[in-house]
Amino acid sequence: MTTTPSPIAPHTRAGLAEQLSELGVARGGVLMVHASMRAVGPVSGGARAVVGALRDALGERGTLVVPSFTPENSDTSPQYLDRVRGLTGREREALRARMPAFDPATTAAPSMGLLPETVRLTEGAVRSDHPQTSFTALGLLARELTAGHRPDCHLGEDSPLARLHELRAQVLLLGTGFDTCTAFHLGEYRMPSPPRRRYRCVVGSAGRRQWWEYEDVALDDGDFAVLGAEFARADGGAGVRSGPVGSSTSLLFRLDAAVDFAARRLPSLRAGVADRAPCRTDG
Structure with missing residues (x-):
């Protein structure tokens, strides 16, 4: 006799x-927050309820921040290169001609997942202006955190990450691993003489659509899982808390501690390593 497993009761806000x-x-x-809704499991009310739960835990004076990156807006990103693989030159140009200019008020961030998109579309959300690596925030410090995101600085000193570091923010990996830990990128900027590369994306200027090229640090998340495992073991694991949230096992830690660890460890971790693949979340 076979039995049908009982359905899992949805989690509640x-x-x-x-x-x-x-x-x-x-x-x-x-x-x-970086989140995998699949790992969290079924939730009554879906992603909106998860956003509500995060804000409930933070309280009225708390601030929720998510990455709302748009590598789809670039023709130098791994996503674009995957998309045009096998296309003719004419087909590539036709695709580039159709790519819309970034608009912080309307441009979606599909590669970031359901939770960041839900935050972005929540009333009162504020988004930074970077055309490829914007952040969206809700709460008391939302405008302060997202202001002044320089367009030629993805994730460095003139980005919301640096403001989060100053405020000793927390990072929640909600059912995800350290390979998604955006905070480590600020540590790349704080390495001695980090490598740099050219980026290009389509932007709007004075009501006109145009392509813009700039130089910034060559972002690389290929070793973040290894880096995160070392960070989690540092000081006997005191800096990283682990526990259940919904059906997931989630991790919580201070952003400044993660950044400072990355800045110290990455130079030796990457010593002698050449021709690394570009980060999947940049352009």
């Missing part, structure tokens, strides 16, 4: 908020 608080999300604090 209140239950998720309680788990987040037990994990250590600071009430009144600033929290940057």
Whole structure:
């Protein structure tokens, strides 16, 4: 006789908020989140309820931040190169001609997943202006965190990551691993003489669509899983908390501690390594 497994009861906003608080999300604090809704499992109310739970755990004076990157806006990104592989030169040019200019108010961030898109579309959300690596925030410090994101600085000193570092924000990997940890990129900028490369994306200027090229640090997340494993073991694991949120096992830690660890460790971790693949989330 075979039996049909009972369906998993959906998680609730209140239950998720309680788990987040037990994990250590600071009430009144600033929290940057990377999330896998699949790992969290079924939630009554879907992604909106997860956003609500995060804001409940943070409280009225807290601030929620998510990456809302748009590598689709570039013709130098790995996503674009994958998309045009096998196309003729004419077909590539036709595709480039159809790519819309970045607009922080309307441009979607499909590669970031459902939770960041839900945050972006929530009333009161504020988004930074970078055409490829913008951040979206909700809460008390949303405007302060997203202001002044220089367009030729993906994730460095003139980006929301540096402001998050100053505020000693927390990072929540909600069902994801350290390979998605955007905070480590600020550590790349703080390495001695980090490698640089050219980027290109389509932007709007004075009401006109145009391509723009600039130089910035060559972002690389290929070793972030290894780096994160080392960070999680540092100081006997005291800096990284792990616990259940929904159906996921999630990680919580301070952003400044992760950045500082990356800045110290990456030079030796990458010593002698050449021809690394570009980061999947940049252009």
